[in-house]
Amino acid sequence: MTWLRVIILWLSFITLTSALAELPSYVAAVYEHVVVLNPNPGVAISRFAALEHMLKNLEVFEEQAALAAQQGAQILVFPEDAIQGFNFTRASIAPYLEQVPDPTVVTWNPCSEPARFSDTEVLQHLSCMAQKNNLYLVANMAGLQVCDSTTDDRCPPDGRYQFNTDVVFSSDGTLVARYRKQNLYFEAAFDTPPQMELVVFSTPFAGRFGILTCFDILFREPTIALVEDLGVRQLVYPTAWMNQLPLLAAVQFQRSFSYAAAVTILAANVRAASLGMTGSGIFTPWHEVHQHDVVEETGWLLVSHVPVLDPVMTARVSRSTGLAWLPFSGHRKREARMDEAIEAQGRPKGGWHLEAQSKPRSTESQYCLPASDECNVGPGYEEPIVFHSIMMYDNFTLVPLQGMEGNLTVCDDSLCCHLWFRRSTAPGTELYALGAFQGLHVVHGTYYLEVCALVKCTGSNFASCGGETEQAQTRIDFRLEGNFSTHYVFPGILGSGMALDIPDESGRDSDGLLYMSRSGMTTGLVTATLYSRVYSKDHT
Ligand SMILES: *[C@@H]1O[C@H](CO)[C@@H](O)[C@H](O)[C@H]1NC(C)=O
Ligand SMILES: *[C@@H]1O[C@H](CO)[C@@H](O)[C@H](O)[C@H]1NC(C)=O
Ligand SMILES: *[C@@H]1O[C@H](CO)[C@@H](O)[C@H](O)[C@H]1NC(C)=O
Numbered sequence: 001m002t003w004l005r006v007i008i009l010w011l012s013f014i015t016l017t018s019a020l021a022e023l024p025s026y027v028a029a030v031y032e033h034v035v036v037l038n039p040n041p042g043v044a045i046s047r048f049a050a051l052e053h054m055l056k057n058l059e060v061f062e063e064q065a066a067l068a069a070q071q072g073a074q075i076l077v078f079p080e081d082a083i084q085g086f087n088f089t090r091a092s093i094a095p096y097l098e099q100v101p102d103p104t105v106v107t108w109n110p111c112s113e114p115a116r117f118s119d120t121e122v123l124q125h126l127s128c129m130a131q132k133n134n135l136y137l138v139a140n141m142a143g144l145q146v147c148d149s150t151t152d153d154r155c156p157p158d159g160r161y162q163f164n165t166d167v168v169f170s171s172d173g174t175l176v177a178r179y180r181k182q183n184l185y186f187e188a189a190f191d192t193p194p195q196m197e198l199v200v201f202s203t204p205f206a207g208r209f210g211i212l213t214c215f216d217i218l219f220r221e222p223t224i225a226l227v228e229d230l231g232v233r234q235l236v237y238p239t240a241w242m243n244q245l246p247l248l249a250a251v252q253f254q255r256s257f258s259y260a261a262a263v264t265i266l267a268a269n270v271r272a273a274s275l276g277m278t279g280s281g282i283f284t285p286w287h288e289v290h291q292h293d294v295v296e297e298t299g300w301l302l303v304s305h306v307p308v309l310d311p312v313m314t315a316r317v318s319r320s321t322g323l324a325w326l327p328f329s330g331h332r333k334r335e336a337r338m339d340e341a342i343e344a345q346g347r348p349k350g351g352w353h354l355e356a357q358s359k360p361r362s363t364e365s366q367y368c369l370p371a372s373d374e375c376n377v378g379p380g381y382e383e384p385i386v387f388h389s390i391m392m393y394d395n396f397t398l399v400p401l402q403g404m405e406g407n408l409t410v411c412d413d414s415l416c417c418h419l420w421f422r423r424s425t426a427p428g429t430e431l432y433a434l435g436a437f438q439g440l441h442v443v444h445g446t447y448y449l450e451v452c453a454l455v456k457c458t459g460s461n462f463a464s465c466g467g468e469t470e471q472a473q474t475r476i477d478f479r480l481e482g483n484f485s486t487h488y489v490f491p492g493i494l495g496s497g498m499a500l501d502i503p504d505e506s507g508r509d510s511d512g513l514l515y516m517s518r519s520g521m522t523t524g525l526v527t528a529t530l531y532s533r534v535y536s537k538d539h540t
């Protein structure tokens with residue numbers, strides 16, 4: 001019996017390792033940039049002065065592109081707003097804008113044909129950077145499109161659209177993709193594109209990549225449409241994201257998104273400690289290299305080998321490795337073993353450990369709800385303490401974790417969350433609570449949420465549950481589940497000191513509940529969350 005198991009494990013390990021060796025891979029890079037800012041972004045300046053300003057950022061890009069190329073990078077992503085900065089008005093950003101021709105209509109290499117379109121210095125610099133370093137280059141800039149308000153009723157009165165624009169250059173410098181950010185985040189300088197665009201570009205080394213920008217990641221269009229409707233499994237993601245614990249620090253959500261959607265995401269964030277912006281990485285569903293550093297005010301280049309996930313290029317190998325798992329379907333342990341195989345190949349190590357210990361497993365969801373009669377039976381019954389606390393502007397319903405081990409349930413409207421836990425330190429040392437929230441989030445954006453969250457409270461009183469903390473000493477083995485009304489559930493686990501983690505297992509159990517489980521973490525637990533988005537209720 002034991003022998004058989006050993007042999008089977010060994011065989012599957014060999015299969016996995018050799019399958020991974022067969023799997024095509026490429027080298028990706030993201031650069032977290034400390035943007036040289038215009039100190040008075042609200043004041044209009046000349047084109048010459050705007051170019052002078054942008055060149056300071058582009059010079060840093062040039063150095064980093066060369067460094068990335070030296071490390072073999074085939075694709076490099078720069079952050080959102082990293083060339084011009086932020087906080088412009090519609091008028092003051094004018095000298096920064098360039099017309100970006102539609103690459104599906106015009107084939108243009110700005111480095112080789114600089115005179116073809118006027119006032120395109122930024123495009124020329126980026127194109128030459130891609131060409132010189134022989135890599136695909138993704139950058140974000142301020143784009144302009146002239147329109148005619150007599151024929152286009154969405155055309156702004158000043159006769160031009162101003163778009164927050166991503167541009168992609170192939171390794172010879174040709175402009176191959178242009179994406180205009182759909183979900184603006186209070187950006188007075190920019191217009192929302194009149195039509196939603198799903199933008200995908202193809203590379204010879206890794207197949208297709210989709211593009212999204214910053215806040216887009218929380219919305220169906222374009223993000224989920226790229227993944228589910230177009231079957232894109234690799235995303236480039238320029239962002240300027242302000243961290244917000246306990247649920248939405250930049251790398252925390254990048255990690256969750258990549259895991260849940262079963263995609264690779266190349267995320268480049270701005271570094272601006274004073275604005276709470278930091279956190280970039282290269283994430284595959286089972287592995288990541290990332291950085292989250294709020295102290296140093298220097299840029300940061302991340303380079304990593306990444307297996308190709310484009311289904312067209314991996315069709316043959318993915319059958320044997322389980323790489324073809326579906327977005328939002330959850331992952332079984334087998335797939336988690338990919339990480340060991342990657343480490344065996346000498347690739348950079350991920351931040352988690354996979355040896356699972358005894359796994360709790362409720363065969364049926366027999367947990368009782370507060371106020372239900374079943375809860376009142378049995379020894380040791382205590383009246384559940386239910387309280388409310390604000391977490392990231394939302395009014396969560398919570399229950400505290402009591403004892404060293406237990407089962408608890410909390411509901412908010414029609415969402416019920418259930419937790420089994422076993423903790424490593426006595427309950428008096430650190431307060432944890434299980435919270436549920438269902439409803440429309442309305443502060444800093446409007447979007448409908450259903451969230452089950454196990455959080456470490458920042459103090460010993462209930463009001464501190466939901467506050468921001470990065471540290472925890474208590475290790476917790478757990479299984480968390482909820483009856484979500486959607487399958488867009490993003491499982492996230494954050495350990496002490498911003499240690500990123502993924503579940504041992506996640507998915508839908510036989511009762512239709514979405515769950516995740518994790519045991520044997522080596523760091524204290526800061527947050528374990530099933531964060532879900534109900535896109536269909538955003539406009540209710
Ligand atoms: C931009 O504006 C926000 C508030 O609207 C402010 O908190 C922030 O400091 C400003 N950033 C810069 C770089 O001016
Ligand atoms: C949170 O919701 C509870 C229950 O609906 C309510 O009693 C409480 O006042 C709310 N708290 C805040 C800060 O709105
Ligand atoms: C928690 O619930 C599971 C499933 O019902 C049960 O097997 C386990 O004994 C419970 N644990 C505690 C500590 O109540």
Ligand SMILES: *[C@@H]1O[C@H](CO)[C@@H](O)[C@H](O)[C@H]1NC(C)=O
Nearest residue numbers: 369413414415416483484485
């Ligand atoms: C979740 O479970 C609770 C309690 O059984 C129930 O009232 C609620 O309708 C369920 N919600 C969904 C979306 O099924």
